[in-house]
Amino acid sequence: AxxxxxxxSHVSVSEGALVLLRCNYSSSVPPYLFWYVQYPNQGLQLLLxxxxxxxLVKGINGFEAxxxxxxxSFHLTKPSAHMRDAAEYFCAVNLGGSQGNLIxxxxxxxxxxx
Amino acid sequence: xxxxYQTPRYLVIGTGKKITLECSQTMGHDKMYWYQQDPGMExxxxxxxxxxxxxxxxxxxxxxxxxxxxxxxxxxxxxxARPSHTSQYLCASSGSGTGRLETQYFGPGTRLLVL
Numbered sequence: 001a002x003x004x005x006x007x008x009s010h011v012s013v014s015e016g017a018l019v020l021l022r023c024n025y026s027s028s029v030p031p032y033l034f035w036y037v038q039y040p041n042q043g044l045q046l047l048l049x050x051x052x053x054x055x056l057v058k059g060i061n062g063f064e065a066x067x068x069x070x071x072x073s074f075h076l077t078k079p080s081a082h083m084r085d086a087a088e089y090f091c092a093v094n095l096g097g098s099q100g101n102l103i104x105x106x107x108x109x110x111x112x113x114x
Numbered sequence: 115x116x117x118x119y120q121t122p123r124y125l126v127i128g129t130g131k132k133i134t135l136e137c138s139q140t141m142g143h144d145k146m147y148w149y150q151q152d153p154g155m156e157x158x159x160x161x162x163x164x165x166x167x168x169x170x171x172x173x174x175x176x177x178x179x180x181x182x183x184x185x186x187x188x189x190x191x192x193x194x195a196r197p198s199h200t201s202q203y204l205c206a207s208s209g210s211g212t213g214r215l216e217t218q219y220f221g222p223g224t225r226l227l228v229l
Contacts, residue, residue, distance in 0.1 A: 009154060036220075043118075043204055043220035044157075090157070101147075101172070102218060104156040 004091050006105035014113045019063075019078040021108045023091030026072060032094040033074045034102065035065055039087045047089070050074060061085070086112045117141055120205050120221035127195055128229050135190045135224045137205030146188040147206040147218065150174060157204065163188060195228045202226070 007022040025031055032051055036044040048059025055067045065076045076089060088109045092102040118139040127133055139146065144165045149157040149172075159172030163182040177199070178192050188207075192199055204223045208216040 004156075034217075041123075041222070043120075043222045044206075044218075045220070046217050049217065101159055101162065102157075103173075106154065106156045 004093050004103055004105040006089075006091050006108050008108055009106065010109045010111070012111040012113060013081045015083055016080050019076070019081045019085065019110065021076040021089050021091075021110065023065075023074045023076065023105060024072050025074060025091075025093050027093055031074075033065075033067065034092040034094070035059065035063070035074075035076050036090045036092060036104075037061075037087050038090065038107075044090065047076070081110075081112045083112050083114065086110055118205060118207055118219050118221040120203075120224050122224060123222060124225045124227075126227045126229065129194075129196055131195050133192050133195050133226070135203055135205075135226070137188045137190070137221055138186050139188075139207040139219070139221075140186060141207060141209070141219070142185065143207035143209050143219075144185070145208045145216070146182065147208075148172070148178075148180060148188070148190050149204040149206065150176065151202045151204055151223070161190065195226075197228045200226060200228050 003026050005024045034049045035047040037047050038044045048057045050057050050067045058064045063078045088107045090107045091105040121136045146163045148161040150160050151157045158174035160174050160176040161180040163169045169180050178190050202223050202225050205221040206218040208218045
């Protein structure tokens with residue numbers, strides 16, 4: 001069965017510091033992985049997605065994620081946090097087949113301190 | 115820019131009332147989805163549709179129902195609201211691509227409080 005685990009429900013960093021949000025997956029098929037961001041009182045917005053073309057994926061707002069098959073991980077990073085990055089971040093894996101249904105992790109809330 | 119809309123954004127209603135949460139998209143997407151999201155929890159898929167007159171139940175059992183009479187419209191209905199239905203409901207849509215590669219675009223959500 002496919003699942004997604006996000007380690008740490010809450011991460012706090014200082015402005016300018018490295019952001020690292022962890023995501024591990026389990027999948028019986030080669031996974032397609034996604035990171036979404038949710039700002040307060042808004043819906044989810046796609047940050048980036050892994051589709052097997054390249055292991056290092058660059059997304060919007062300076063975020064990137066690296067797919068590591070040996071570690072079954074897809075951690076999200078940003079070299080320098082900004083106040084506007086404060087939001088909740090969700091990792092998701094796509095099921096096999098043609099349905100396109102996503103399984104989401106529980107989310108990690110990122111706080112950025114001045 | 116994704117164009118997917120949900121109304122109302124916030125709804126407070128009494129137990130036993132019938133409610134309909136609206137979701138519309140202007141992208142011509144075939145697939146649409148409803149998720150339920152509780153604080154600190156993952157999103158759970160409660161309904162999805164592959165196109166007009168197609169609806170399926172998702173992973174999480176829900177007392178709500180959906181319909182898909184038009185491509186752009188995917189309303190969710192609760193016949194008799196209960197406090198256990200209090201949650202945030204997110205609507206999403208995706209194009210008719212190759213399934214797993216598709217990006218789902220989300221609406222802003224409806225926060226429902228049933229008293």
